[in-house]
Amino acid sequence: MDLRLEGISHNYGSLKVLEGINLAIEHGKILCVVGPSGCGKSTLLRLIGGLERPSAGQVMQIGEAPSDSLNPLTYIFQDFALLPWRTVAGNVNLVLEDQKLSRQRRKDILENVLERTKLSDFADALPRQLSGGMKQRVAIARALAVSPAVFLMDEPLSALDSQTRELLIEDLVDLWTREPFTAVYVTHNLAEAVRLGHSVAVFSRRPGQIRQVVKIGTPLADRKVTDPELIDRQDYLWRLMKDEALAADLELSDA
Amino acid sequence: MRGQSLKRRSVLGFAAGFMAIAIGGEVALAADKINVGALRFTSHSASFVAFEREYFKNNNLDVTFKFFQAAQPMAVAIASGDVHVGVTAISGGLINLAKKGAIKVVGGALHEEKGIDGQMILVSKKAYDAGVTSPDKLKGRTYGITQAGSSFHYMAHKIAQKEGFPGSEIKVKPLQKVGAIIGALKSGQIDAWSIVPHIAKALSKGPAVVSIGKITDYIPDYQVTTVFTSAKNASQNRDLVKRFLAAFSKGAADFNAALVDKTAGAEEAEKMVKLIHKYVYTSRPYAKAAPSIRNGAMRINKNAALNVTNVRDQLQWFQSEGLVGKDVTIDMLVDKSFVRTY
Amino acid sequence: MPKTPTSQSKSANAETVAFRGGGFAPRPIGLVGAMVFVFLIAFWEWGSRVGWISQLVLPAPSEAFAAFQELVVSGLLWKHVSASVTRLVTGWISGTVLGLLVGLSIGLFSLARAGLVPLVSAMFPIPKIAMLPLFIIWFGIGEGSKVATILFGTFFPTIITVYGGVDNVDRNLIRMGQSFGLTWFSIVRKIIIPGALPAILSGARISASIAIILLVAAEMIGAEFGIGAYILLAGSLMATDQLIAGVALLSMLGLTVGWLIGKAEKYFLNWRA
Ligand SMILES: Nc1ncnc2c1ncn2[C@@H]1O[C@H](COP(=O)(O)OP(=O)(O)OP(=O)(O)O)[C@@H](O)[C@H]1O
Ligand SMILES: [Mg+2]
Numbered sequence: 001m002d003l004r005l006e007g008i009s010h011n012y013g014s015l016k017v018l019e020g021i022n023l024a025i026e027h028g029k030i031l032c033v034v035g036p037s038g039c040g041k042s043t044l045l046r047l048i049g050g051l052e053r054p055s056a057g058q059v060m061q062i063g064e065a066p067s068d069s070l071n072p073l074t075y076i077f078q079d080f081a082l083l084p085w086r087t088v089a090g091n092v093n094l095v096l097e098d099q100k101l102s103r104q105r106r107k108d109i110l111e112n113v114l115e116r117t118k119l120s121d122f123a124d125a126l127p128r129q130l131s132g133g134m135k136q137r138v139a140i141a142r143a144l145a146v147s148p149a150v151f152l153m154d155e156p157l158s159a160l161d162s163q164t165r166e167l168l169i170e171d172l173v174d175l176w177t178r179e180p181f182t183a184v185y186v187t188h189n190l191a192e193a194v195r196l197g198h199s200v201a202v203f204s205r206r207p208g209q210i211r212q213v214v215k216i217g218t219p220l221a222d223r224k225v226t227d228p229e230l231i232d233r234q235d236y237l238w239r240l241m242k243d244e245a246l247a248a249d250l251e252l253s254d255a
Numbered sequence: 256m257r258g259q260s261l262k263r264r265s266v267l268g269f270a271a272g273f274m275a276i277a278i279g280g281e282v283a284l285a286a287d288k289i290n291v292g293a294l295r296f297t298s299h300s301a302s303f304v305a306f307e308r309e310y311f312k313n314n315n316l317d318v319t320f321k322f323f324q325a326a327q328p329m330a331v332a333i334a335s336g337d338v339h340v341g342v343t344a345i346s347g348g349l350i351n352l353a354k355k356g357a358i359k360v361v362g363g364a365l366h367e368e369k370g371i372d373g374q375m376i377l378v379s380k381k382a383y384d385a386g387v388t389s390p391d392k393l394k395g396r397t398y399g400i401t402q403a404g405s406s407f408h409y410m411a412h413k414i415a416q417k418e419g420f421p422g423s424e425i426k427v428k429p430l431q432k433v434g435a436i437i438g439a440l441k442s443g444q445i446d447a448w449s450i451v452p453h454i455a456k457a458l459s460k461g462p463a464v465v466s467i468g469k470i471t472d473y474i475p476d477y478q479v480t481t482v483f484t485s486a487k488n489a490s491q492n493r494d495l496v497k498r499f500l501a502a503f504s505k506g507a508a509d510f511n512a513a514l515v516d517k518t519a520g521a522e523e524a525e526k527m528v529k530l531i532h533k534y535v536y537t538s539r540p541y542a543k544a545a546p547s548i549r550n551g552a553m554r555i556n557k558n559a560a561l562n563v564t565n566v567r568d569q570l571q572w573f574q575s576e577g578l579v580g581k582d583v584t585i586d587m588l589v590d591k592s593f594v595r596t597y
Numbered sequence: 598m599p600k601t602p603t604s605q606s607k608s609a610n611a612e613t614v615a616f617r618g619g620g621f622a623p624r625p626i627g628l629v630g631a632m633v634f635v636f637l638i639a640f641w642e643w644g645s646r647v648g649w650i651s652q653l654v655l656p657a658p659s660e661a662f663a664a665f666q667e668l669v670v671s672g673l674l675w676k677h678v679s680a681s682v683t684r685l686v687t688g689w690i691s692g693t694v695l696g697l698l699v700g701l702s703i704g705l706f707s708l709a710r711a712g713l714v715p716l717v718s719a720m721f722p723i724p725k726i727a728m729l730p731l732f733i734i735w736f737g738i739g740e741g742s743k744v745a746t747i748l749f750g751t752f753f754p755t756i757i758t759v760y761g762g763v764d765n766v767d768r769n770l771i772r773m774g775q776s777f778g779l780t781w782f783s784i785v786r787k788i789i790i791p792g793a794l795p796a797i798l799s800g801a802r803i804s805a806s807i808a809i810i811l812l813v814a815a816e817m818i819g820a821e822f823g824i825g826a827y828i829l830l831a832g833s834l835m836a837t838d839q840l841i842a843g844v845a846l847l848s849m850l851g852l853t854v855g856w857l858i859g860k861a862e863k864y865f866l867n868w869r870a
Contacts, residue, residue, distance in 0.1 A: 049776055069777050081773035085791045085868040094787060095777040128870050146777065327833055334653060347834035355653055355835075367602070402833040428738055428819040435818070438730050444738045445819075578834055 001065045001072065001149045001182070002027050003048065007057035009207075010043055014169050016207035017043050021057070023201060023210065030220075032193040034241065035203025036248035041186045044208070048184060049073045049152045057166040065149040070099050074148035080135045080154040082127045082142075088114070089123040092142045099146075107143050116175065133164035137171070140141040144175075151183035158188060166225075177221045186226050190237050194230045195223055202240045205248035211240060234249065263495030280370045286317040287495055292329040292341030293320050295535050297453065298480055299342055303534045304527070305506030314498040321535075333485050334358055340499050345569050345588075347404030347578040349483070350394040354583045359489040359590040360566070362482035362500050362559030364507075367471040371515060371554055374470040374479070375455035376414070381443035383465040390420045391418040391447035391466040396446040397426045399436035404578040406479065407436075409569060410449045412471045414574075421578075440464060476571075478562040480555070500559045500593055507555040514552035526547075538545045563589060611848040653837075661841035665843025668842065673822075678846070680822040681812055684740065685850075688815070688864070689808045693801065696752045700759025705785065710760070721753040726814045738819035746815035758800025762793030795869070798862050805854045809847055824850070 003025040004165035010018040017040040022179040025031050025048075033041050039250045048059055082091050089110060096106050106170065114120045117137040127135055136156060143151060169192065175181070187193055193200045200214045216233055223230055293299045302320070305311050311318040323329040327342035333341050334357035343349065343362045352358045367373040378387045378396075387396060393414060400407035412422035428445050430436045433454075439445045441463040449456075459466040460556055470477060482503065488496055512519040513527035528548050529541070536544035556562075566589060573579045589596075628761050638658050643651040645657030658693075668674040702709040725732075725746050736742040766789050774784040815824030831839035 051772065073776075075773070075776045077769065077773060079769055081767075081769050082787065083770060083791070085794075085866075094774075097781070097787075098639075098779050098783050126868050130623065137794060142777075264870065327771075327835075331835070348832075348837075349835075351835040352653075403830050404834055429817075429821075429829070430728075430733070430738065430819055431817045431829070435730055435733060439733055439738055442734050481699055 002062040003049070003150060004060045004062060005044075005057070006011075006060060008044070008047060008054045008059070009209075010047060010052075010054050018047075018054075019178075019207040019209050021208070021210060023213075025182065025184055026198075027063075027182050029186055029198040030176065030183045030196050032197030033184060033186045033203065034188065034190060034200060034201040034237065035208060036063075036205045036241065036245045037188075037201045038248065039206050039244075040208035043118065043204065045075070045152050045154050045184060045186055048053065048150075059116075066147070066168050069147045071095065071139050071146035072149040073131055074143045074146055074151055076136075076139050076143050076151060076156045078133075078151040078158055079125075080139045080159075082135055082138055085125050087126055088119055088130075088138050089126050091127070091138055093147050094143055104177060106136040106203050113141040113144040114143060117171070131162045131164070133168055136160065136168060140171075140175075149182060151181060151185075153185045155187055156185075157192065164194070165189075172196060173220050173223075188235045188240075194234045195225075196220070200237060202237060203244075205244045205251065211244070214240075259406045269416070286312065286315045287498075288319070289339040289495070289499070289500075290321050290337065291318050292323055292330070292332060292338040292343075293534075294323055294326065294343075295537070296451075296529060297305045297535055298553065298555075299534075299551075300510045300527075301364065301503050301507035301537055301555050302342065302529050303506070303531060304305060304509050304552055307501040307530050307533070308506070308509065310502035310505045311499075314502045316495070316498055316502060330358065330483075333483065336487075338487060339488060340482065340496070342480050342482050344406040344480050345478070345566060346406065347448045347573055348586060350570065350573055350579045350583055352586045353486075354580065356400065356486050356587075358483050359486045360481045360483045360561070360588055361489055361496055361590050362503070362594045363478055363480055363556035363561035364480040364559070365553050366479055366556055366562060366565075367474060367477035368554045369471055369475065372452040372456075372550070373477075373553055374410070374451050375459070375466045376447065376468040376470065377440065377455055377458060377464050378447045378467050379440050379443040379445065380463050381464060382446035383467070386589075387446060388467060390414050390473070393418070393447055394424045395426070397428050399439055399445040399448040400427045401431055402429050402434070403427070404573065404576070407449060408576075410474065410573055411472055413470075414449075415471045451551055452553065453547045453549075456550050457547065459597060466542050470549075474565070476540065476565055478536055478556075478565040481566070482559055493593075496593060504558045507559065509555065510552070510555055511557070512550060515554050560595040560597065561589070561591070563591065646751075655839040656740075656841060658841075660838040664836070664838040664842040665845070668827075673827075675825050676822045677824050680820070680826075681816070681824040681850075682744050684747060684815060685808050685812060687740075688752050691744070691862065692751030692808075693755050693804060695748070696755025696804070697759055697797070700756040701763065701785075701790075703756065703760040704763025704789070713756075714760075717753055717756050717857065721757070725750050725811060726817075729818060731812065733818055742818050743815040743820065747808045747811050750807050751810040753808060755800055756803045758796050758803070759793065762796025762800070763789055765796060766792035774863040782791060795866055797838040798858065798865065801861075802855065802858045805858065806851060809851050809854065812847070 005021050005023040006020040008018055009016075012158075013144060021044065023031075031114075033044065043052070047054045050059075063100050083094065086094060092110055092113060093106065097110060101109075111120070114123060117140055119134070119137055119141055122130065122134065127138070130138065139156070157168055160168065173196070185196055197216060200216065202211045202214065203209065214233065214237060218227065218229060218232075222228055283549060291302055293302055306320070308316055321332065321338050323332070323484065327348050329338065329341045329343055330346070330349050331350055343359070349358065353360070376390055382396060386392060398411045400411065402408070402568055406445060408427055411425045411427055415422045415425050428439070430439055432445070433450075436445070438456065439478045440448050440458070443463070455466060458464040482500065484496055510527065513524045517524060528545050531548050532544050534540055549592040562583065567585050570579075570585060570588060574581050574583070640826050641650065641655070642658045645652070645655070650657075660695035668677070692838070699713065704710075705711050729742070729746070732742040735824050736745045770792065771784060774788050779787070812823070813825035813828055817821040817829060823842055828840060828843035828847070831837070831843055
């Protein structure tokens, strides 16, 4: 299943947030979205997932979602969005409880996703007992449980310290290598973008428009922090963004 | 206007007191400043008359009224010394205060007398239709009282006693306030009640309440209210208490002549009602208040004489109900040395 | 400049940085609460014995205790307590359940919010005691008006804490629920209600105290038994020893309720740090 954004524009009242966005989200690929603060990245993600209606244009779904997908468009949030009163297992179960599944199937899914995110030993822990990285792994497990066709990730690692972030990037690469998934990955961090993205969409400042979509050819599993090609790509992205970021910054301090 | 003159009087009183302290010896010249506790009921008229007609002043008393909503706080105010003399029904609270050595009954005030309209026994229309047409049918019925140990409670039990069934066969319902009892009686939530004549007559004129008897048939010569003061006044300020009772008796005599015996003529009766209207039903126009004042006129004891026989009966009833201790004697409650007792 | 005595810092301009943190952090000190009670009561008893506190002003604790013993021996204690607790429990539970329903509707539906919030604000401050005469007409002088007094007293504060609690549920969690395709009912049951539970329970603590305060008012109407009725009677008889015993009973009731709600909080909110 692919997604295609056709001429998406969005405004909140008189505030134009997004303008004329055309973008293809390809099956089995990770699309990273970078852009200055307030350019409408989170808004775009909400539009893609159907939590909000665009002012103009549409989000098209091309092809059927796989039949085993319980929730084709699934978010992973920056703040994890875990229910503090439920255990790790409870948080994962939450998204399965409304589905018509046998008890056994539910149990299998739970075991499988906890195993894939290395959380099997923490099934009964409460969120307050977990570190930030573990919390995000729970959120990833919860997302995996509904076998999404597309992951919609809004700065999933930005609340974490850099070591944890590095570990989770490796986890995500691992997950993808074992079983490729489709994702739209919003981030501020260009290093993250070049590590995880098959392509990187660079947005202008508000109203957000696409400046360029940069492709990165190296297979995910082969990308290393020190890879000169990646450093080169990252540098290129930064030059694309720098002026926009500066202007956006001034704009904000004007306001 | 009245407020102003009252104020001036209290200023004068204060000045007089001050001078008395300053000069020392010449206390007798200055009037004694006392606070008299009162409820805005017709039954307190003797005090109002004594004040308005300057009987207090002539007895060298500078009286300020302290008005209360209920008898209970008045008794407490007397015990605490904020008020010097008061008039109220004998209640459990009063007896317990007497037991603690705080107050003493020194004279009689309102009482029931055969031939004069007194407190009446009322039933709701609903109960009347259900067959409660006379007090002997009150067995098993509900009866409104303000509080356990109030005069209403006593009356209910005296009715039962005379009709020959145990007091517990009348189900008393404590409702705290006269207003609440009236509401409950009118809406048929309680079956019966007894109350002073002016309220009773007004209620039984309406469709919801019927009068079925008189309290005087059950408690002849019922000493409804008494004059009381702090125990300290009764023992150490005897002269002051005597002077109060003298003025009070004179007021009572005027009141009885004008509205109870009606021997003073129509003009005097009218004057008396107008005088009382300054204190009672002040929020109602005179034309509306006058009938209630006339209807409410019950005998106030001549010379503040006190029916100790009945007071003893009341005390014994309180004791039999376990509301006050068995160790309370009539002498703890009453100081018989001020007025004629019988 | 005072020189610090430490051997290592002998150099001319070295001194220990003065400590200025600390404080503003309440810590539990066991038994102090109980000792304050014991001390006050002992002082009060002593004052009464030596005649410092006149019997008229305040009866000695021992007299109040004797009045309490009398209640126990006569078996009336149980009658009073059970009558009051029955009223409290029925009034409080029905007021709380109704308050929960109305508070939830206000929290969930804009129409209910627009219609009911002004009404609640208008009716909350009405003293229930002022309504007693009407309650007598509406609910009778039996248990009805007593339970109603407590019910109304707990209903309004519950509404306010419940919808306040719902408003404070993290919107991101609700978004999350929607994004996973949870049904409306699931979101309410699994996200909104548990999220509002801390507020609801602290509201319950307040409404239970209000219920106890209202007990005396509720038992003004035609009550033969009940702690409130006992206190009212003691007051009208100037039996101050019984009055104090009754008030102490109310305090104990308050402590018990507080303890029970503390237990409930421990049980339901164990997920909080
Ligand atoms: N619900 C809303 N109502 C009104 N304005 C909104 C709303 N949501 C976002 N905005 C505004 O729209 C603009 C884009 O917001 P958005 O959150 O999409 O930006 P972003 O690119 O995700 O920013 P950041 O990098 O800081 O996360 C901002 O100016 C924001 O204030
Ligand atoms: Mg954002």
